[in-house]
Amino acid sequence: MKLTLRINGSVVEQDADPLARLSEFLRQVLGLTGLKEGCCEGECGACTILMDGAPVHACLTLIFQAHEREITTVEGLGDAGVLTDLQAQFAGAGAVQCGYCTPGIIMSAEGLLRSTLTPSDEEIRHALAGNICRCTGFETIVRAVAAEAARRCEAGC
């Protein structure tokens, strides 16, 4: 089946099995390996991407569900190799350790910050409840997200 996906600002037209996992398609066909597969069961959040601006687990999303939708992966967040402000907050707060969960957590956090201007710590923690990080204990991650929320608020609202 021919599918049209808008991925990181470009239109991708591709013949694909509509019932294949979106995460597999993004990683293997398009080479977008920033998103990881930690469980393929919707439990770990390593595969989190934004679909029309909202975080979803790409491993539980079938390709046809992404047809004509706006997909953003970690590769589409900023210019190649340059940290976005959110990513810079993570680096500065020590919110990344092994880095396997990190792109997924960045996408969940980005999704939260696009929908909630001034999230409380509790809202941040709940927004990240679908992401497992086994390294950081979440403390520094929550701080980084809160710092970025404050920065955006100051800059924009």
Add this chain to the structure above:
Amino acid sequence: MEQVSQRIPLIDAAEKLTGRLRFAADMTLPGLLHGAFLFSPRAHARIVEVDPAGALAVSGVIGVWWHANTPQNSYNSSIWFAGQKALADERMFPPVVRHMGDRVAVVLAETEAIARAAVTRIVVSFEDLPAILTPEPTVAHAVAAAGVEEAIYPDPVEQVHFTHGDPDAAFARADHVTEAVVYTPRSHHCAIEPHVCVAWPEPGGRVAIHSPCQSVYAVQAVVAQALGIAADRLHVTKAPIGGSFGGKAEPILEPICALLAERTGRPVRIAFNRHETFTATRTRAASRGKMRIALACDGRILGRETDVTVDIGAYCTGGNYLPGSMLQRLVRLYAVPAERYRGRAVYTNTLPTGAFRGYGSPQIHALGEIVLDLASREMGLDPVAVRARNIVTPGALEPWQGLSLGNARGADCLHRGAEAFDWTRRRSAASGRGRFRTGVGMAAATHINGCFPGEDEATTATLRLTPEGRIELTCALHDLGCGSDTTLAQIAAEVLGLRAADIRITPADTDTCPYDLGTRASRMTYIAGEAVRLAATALAAAIVDTGGQALNAARSEIRLRGGQIEAPHRAITFADLAAWLSVRGTDTPSATHTHRATANPGSYAAHFAEVEVDTLTGHIRVRDYLAAHDIGRAINPMLVEGQIYGGIQIGMGYALYEDAAVDPKTGRMRADSFTRYTLVNAPEMPPIRILLVEEGEATGPFGAKAVGEIATIPVAPAVVNAVNHALETRLTELPLLPERVLDALGQGSSS
């Protein structure tokens, strides 16, 4: 100091944050083949026949391998170097499977999907053998679990007996004796990156192995033993690692992946899914420990008697070291004048166990710290005061190996931690009689710094000035995500007057790096850090020499500062110096240093927790937490704190939720997915305060010692002790699942 003691971000943070870092699962190689395993559905059985025809008929399948067409060399997946003495009881594909999840066969195919589909078409007939699924009674093991090869399956696998002083006399004159049995569960690492390995043929009949591991040399040694080939035919490189915690310390996929690459002449990847990572890798060993403590009325420990059994599963791996490791850590926390210890490791027909953050320490500390807390309560003494009365002092010698514990600052952790936590007031506050009860609890802990004296504890580091004016560090280093690369770069940069980002670390590679034990035993900062500091000191001397010539200045006038080589009123950059030297045809300076440890000081910690227990549901919430750590000096306080936050998360899971128990009737591990194995997630984490005690360790780089493993060790007993305080219970079986809490309150189903 410019670099040391600074909160410097990871030098590889950008690669990780942007998703550009290529993990082994992200690699593409032309002609890559994919492997998938058939695992044993039986706990203990002889394989009568394997019929691969159905799988071979699937289009895209390259081949099927099982015990009949693979090398049958016995090996031990936990050896660190060739020739290390170890019980070799594993095979790539054993003819007798010894646990559910044991490897029966592998299919290699053009895609992973084809390989996985074809696996289901292999037909195997088994002849069941009696299975031992619980560690007791141990006498049965020699008969039943031995299966066909009695000679290499001893029972117990290992036992350690140790007596110091006169325990019987101590108990005879004790004012108080407390005795309890503590159970710790089998638990799983849950690194977010599942196990994966890539291998490909290299010219000259060699095989390259690229895997997330903790030591390239350990992988080389294990694979060479399994394949029965010379180690130098294997070229092992470190892939970035998405978490390990010990779970990737033992090569599991590597022998088979390498064999298949050699057999087919094509690159091969084997990637476990989450289910397989749970059921076919390693776990932390479950333990049952009984402890008796003899105390004087003032809380002094007069004597102690410990009996521990660890269930190491179906293969030895490094499980034989557990009883000794547990003893080693037990005797390093309190000054106990009379000690009797018996520890044993026993086989069961369950998933093998292996290293997991602390290597026996979480188990032995759960036992020691929970029982000591019960003793304090029975005697009406304050748990902090009892610990402070007995904790070892700086320079103390431990009684087992006779080693100095170094600048052991456990007492500072206790006192400063208790004060900051407001312990005394919070401890005496009533826990309430209503539905929700609160309590506070604490625990102390110690851990080692490296493998001395058990192994030749040495690291060789080479630092070289590059033509670009940066410094290249060559050492078989494995940063597991803890930030050890950044820490070591800070150490080198501090000595050389550079920034951590100026240090480029070459990835661990058996072809280019000297032998190293790898990342284990809390040795990175303390051992590798000192090797790097001494190599940097030697390189700095060489740069001062040549810089003096370039600047026409005396050695004594030269300073290395801000990325420059400075003489009075003039300076050149490191890049200028490299260019100046190359114009003259002179080598750029480099220095190699081998640091061989002759000490193993202790790291210490005291953790304090407040919990709230819902007596209706049995649910426990940790509401507040404080961790005090004797760290010598924090090379990077931000990364040290990161280790502690993460350690608390894993320890809370150990105390409250995480249970990879094996069904004692079927041998099946129930926890085979994140849905059935509960972790502590962001909403459950309490507010955490961290206190660092930085009193310096003479033998550590800039006074530093380890934090990675100890961060998780006192957590479970601190939380359990808080629950026992809240409920006035004697809960000693981890994790504290709601039904266990309700049982203890007399409201459970079994009461």
